[in-house]
Amino acid sequence: MTFTLAMLPPQQDATASWPGRLAQAVPGLRVLRPDTAEEAADALREADAAYGALPAELLRHAGRLRWLQAPQAGPPPGFYHRGLVEHPVQVTNMRDTYTDHVAAHTLALVLALARNVPRYVRDQAAARWEPDWDPGAVLALAETSALVVGVGAVGAEVRRLLEAFGTRVVGVDARRTGPGILPADRLDDLLPEADLVILTVPHTPQTEGLMDAGRLALLKPSAYLVNVGRGAIVRLDDLVAALEAGRLRGAALDVFETEPLPASHPLWQRTDVLLTPHVAGSGPHADERRFAVLLENARRFAEGRDLVNVVDKEQWF
Incomplete structure (x- = not known):
């Protein structure tokens, strides 16, 4: 299946290579990496999937969106706002990566x-x-x-x-x-x-x-x-x-x-x-483990299979 994935800002330097790697590994995948909120809104109008956070002001542009990959195992407060919970988009997270x-x-x-x-x-x-x-x-x-x-x-x-x-x-x-x-x-x-x-x-x-x-x-x-x-x-x-x-x-x-x-x-x-200042998850291989979850779900999404790490949006995990 051909689909478009938007990697939403702000992005870490560690994810700069991800669009190319994803596109190479998943046939039919087109990856957009907008840098600004305005560019993100444009990207979401054509995106079937997204990586990042979707606040209410961006979510209203996501008419096609069916899958959102959260960048963390436990996203920050406000990530699961009422609009996202009520939206039909399926959310997955990064649990078990650290x-x-x-x-x-x-x-x-x-x-x-x-x-x-x-x-x-x-x-x-x-x-x-x-x-x-x-x-x-x-x-x-x-x-x-x-x-x-x-x-x-x-x-x-x-x-x-x-x-x-x-x-x-x-x-x-x-x-x-x-x-x-x-x-x-x-x-x-x-x-x-x-x-x-x-x-x-x-x-x-x-x-x-x-x-x-x-x-x-x-x-x-x-x-x-x-x-x-x-x-x-x-x-x-x-x-x-x-x-x-x-x-x-x-x-x-x-x-x-x-x-x-x-x-x-x-x-x-x-x-x-x-x-300690919220560093329990720090350690080697974290970025590659997160990429592996995103890649696995991108492959599954393209093939119409069940995604991993699916979240109950009402419960936030």
Whole structure:
């Protein structure tokens, strides 16, 4: 089948070679790469498919569009606006393209918390030698109960890595079932039992504000919270209040409600918190993995086959 794909601005330098590679690999494919919003609107009038974001002002030009490939696994807030949800276009995303990177980063955060590394990093910066020999300062992973919230590709890999340390891991998930995976409505029952709560869920209407004051109050005071999912899942004001009140042992966050996290935010100064600037997905081969998903779906679209990584637009994933 002959079709036209529009790669919408803004584009990364890494994608500059993609139009030529796609056109060469998929017979009958014509790729447009507009540079401006005006050019994008023109391209969408003749496009059957698109790669990028489609805000409302562009979507109204997409009368022919039947497939939209999102550039991320979890696109930023506003991507799934009401117009896009109601439009008949099928959306696919980039999930599973950096599972190994996010899982490794998650384990790095967990190990850092378990061995009191945030405190020692601050001691190093101050040239301060103060070893803590209190056994309670260390979280023994082989004696730890972990709750993984969201057992998709990342959550499943985090579970596998934790189990290698002897950690007992239970997961909750809204879609998946299996040994050790319970329905999402069991979350409140499981939170009080966990020494370590790891959030890997996407940002959806159901997960926005999932960890608020009420749920943070369910955690035991000795528990740690780790968020590598999306920033909107954890209410930061409620997290700060819980830490200040001693209702939580510590936290590690790679994602935040507001990004960049303001320099004045109290989390920066806390010795019981470890922060990384939304880099869990960084690592080699990311661009080639994303291209592989786009190429696979372009081939499937041309052949009239089912696409991979199809999104439920109402649920945003």
